[in-house]
Amino acid sequence: MTEPSYLTAVRESYDTVAAAYTERVPDPRELDPLSRAMLGAFAELMQGGGGRGPVADLGCGPGKVTAYLAGLGVPAFGVDVSPRMVEVAREAYPELRFLVGSMTALELEDGGLEGILAYYSTHHTPPELLPTVFAEFHRTLAPGGRLFMAGYVGDGERLRPDTAYGGHPVSFTSYLQPADQLAELLEQAGLVVTARLVQAPGGGAKRTVASFLAQKPDAGS
Structure with a gap:
């Protein structure tokens, strides 16, 4: 099967910027208070889970957030489309699993x-393919399982930078969709949105998050 062109662009771009990205992306402990609180709330929910399986950090990049969750007692592993990012994560955190x-x-x-x-990992997906991604979230979650998704939002902007992370060439596109639309797509995929936080630009963030x-509802609900 032929790979979608956007995935090829994302893979090649993040393979190229992996080292620079790792240097520039902050440790989760250095995030703003609200971001840390949301990650902490998700970790607490996972700590009290029913033992239905592990927690997947999808679009894990160099593994910093995966390791942060693991340090909070969450049985986390990472998945990323960039082989080089996975290599970096494995080198940094050999005790964890990255795919x-x-x-x-x-x-x-x-x-x-x-x-x-x-976590900041769905914005390179073309809007028309988000239902496919959210359907995969629903499929792989156990009944009662939880999703935490965060990222930049907007009014349908498409950002196509030529360079990123210190001037390295990239070819990906970022799609900034309205928060209401993302929530509706999650619901359409069968996932019940239980909490939503919108943060205005500030505190180091240049865009709305x-x-x-x-x-995912329990089987009997």
């Missing part, structure tokens, strides 16, 4: 995950 994979077709069993983290907690 190469795409959110559009996860090589994970149905209902095998207690939780999913999609939206965070979502969602849950």
Whole structure:
């Protein structure tokens, strides 16, 4: 099967910038208070889970957030489309598991995950393919499993930088969708949005950020 062109662009771009990205992306402990609080809330929910499976950090990059969750007692592992990012994560955190994979077709069993983290990792997906990604979230979560998704939002802007992370060439596109639209797509995929936080630009963030907690309903609900 031919790989979608946007995935090729994302893979090649992040392979190129992996080292520079790792240097520039902050440790989760250095995030703003609200971002840390949301990550902490997700970790607490996962700590009290029903033992239905591990937690997948999808689009894990160099593994910093995966390791942060693991340090909070969450059985986390990472998945990223960039082989070089996965190499960096494995080198930095050899005690954790990191896999190469795409959110559009996860090589994970149905209902095998207690939780999913999609942290600033869905914005390179063309809007028309977001339902496919969210359907994969629903498929791989166990009944009662939870999703935490966060990232930049907007009014449908498409950002196509030529360089990033210190001037390295990139070819990806970022799609900034409205928070309401993302919430609606999650609901359409069968995930119940239980909390939403929208942060205005400030505190180091140049754009509006939206965070979502969602849950796959229990089988009997």
